Amino acid sequence: MTRQKKPALVITFHATSQAMAAEELFRRAGLPGRMIPVPSQIAAGCGLAWKALPQERDALCTALDTAAVGHSGCFLLEMY
């Protein structure tokens, strides 16, 4: 079966504790996405990242800023 890669938003963090705090925050706020290992195309911070659809970027970043959960970057990647 053939697969196609689709654009994905990937938010990276400085530390694992931030990634876990972000997961908790997003889950409580009912925000979309999931935790994944940082894709190898990105060399950044800790090994965990948040993956969501590109259009969720503003909602997710606003939630992080409001809760003062630091993150190290936002990337657009092609993923399966």
Added chain:
Amino acid sequence: MIQVNAMGDACPIPVVKTLRALKELNGAGTVQTLVDNRAAVENLTRLAESKGCAIETEQLGEKEYRVTITVGEDAELPESADGICTVPAAADNTVVAVSAGHMGEGDEVLGKILLKGFLFALTQQETLPRTILFYNGGAFVTCEGSASLEDLRKLESLGVEILTCGTCLNHYGLTEQLRVGGVTNMYVIVEKQMQATKVIRP
């Protein structure tokens, strides 16, 4: 006529099974072998042609071929499948064996995150494993409440076989909670690993 089912078998198994059946004929006769890939058809064709046997191939479905080999009275059959399987039917038969709900030893909370990440990373590979086995604490990963169900369903839809140990589901009271893949037993768990080109244990 002898019928041989070699569906799902990697080279040289279809040739070995067919050869065994040809020998069973003990003289003239016909052997019909079912295989699921083109390479196995080519290997069987080579087997037949090298011995001057008549061969007929029919494609029954997208991944189903029936190869009919007819031998005469004085056909000389090769002793083994050596030299016949130059085209591997399945170059890669990777099996992933998940034996716990966490990856590695140490912090179990971290271990669960790592296993979730491992299964996600599997979905991102260009070449996927053929089978993923779940047993003991690994049985929880295919059941209700697992954080990896979405990834496992995706893998299953791409043709990866997902199998969970039935004894383990029963032991943990999870029999009704299985949400992805099928139930299996120890014989299949052993067989899948024996036939694998490599086994990965997260």
